[in-house]
Amino acid sequence: MTPDIRVHADDFDPVTEAARLESGGAGGVATFTGIVRGENGLVALELEHYPAMSERALAGIADRAAKRWTLTALTIVHRVGRLGPGARIVFVGAASKHRADAIEAMHFVIDWLKTDAPFWKREQFGDGRSQWVELRDTDVAAKDRWES
Numbered sequence: 001m002t003p004d005i006r007v008h009a010d011d012f013d014p015v016t017e018a019a020r021l022e023s024g025g026a027g028g029v030a031t032f033t034g035i036v037r038g039e040n041g042l043v044a045l046e047l048e049h050y051p052a053m054s055e056r057a058l059a060g061i062a063d064r065a066a067k068r069w070t071l072t073a074l075t076i077v078h079r080v081g082r083l084g085p086g087a088r089i090v091f092v093g094a095a096s097k098h099r100a101d102a103i104e105a106m107h108f109v110i111d112w113l114k115t116d117a118p119f120w121k122r123e124q125f126g127d128g129r130s131q132w133v134e135l136r137d138t139d140v141a142a143k144d145r146w147e148s
């Protein structure tokens with residue numbers, strides 16, 4: 001199984017992505033789609049990255065998942081650039097002959113993406129403020145549960 005990893009500015013269709021995962025003879029597919037929230041006057045989220053670094057990190061996360069669970073397919077799509085509220089940011093989909101492997105792998109990948117994928121996020125607000133998004137303790141705890 002070779003993971004499908006894409007990082008780009010273009011939008012993606014989660015239904016199309018899930019259908020691709022289903023076509024490989026899986027017994028279960030688990031997906032997650034992350035969306036920009038428009039809370040507190042947020043007008044845009046800007047995501048920056050270094051392509052070689054981010055793609056290498058995503059490949060490493062995918063490799064860890066593939067070694068831990070028996071998967072028939074794994075897809076990671078991550079967007080970069082300026083995204084408005086309601087825009088899709090990330091898609092993670094895992095397929096396996098057994099639902100538990102698909103579900104666990106999908107959770108694992110998204111938890112690791114939040115902490116170990118080198119994307120820099122800056123929030124832009126309607127009043128002109130901007131701020132970098134900091135790593136949250138809850139994200140670290142979610143990732144750390146996979147270490148025990």
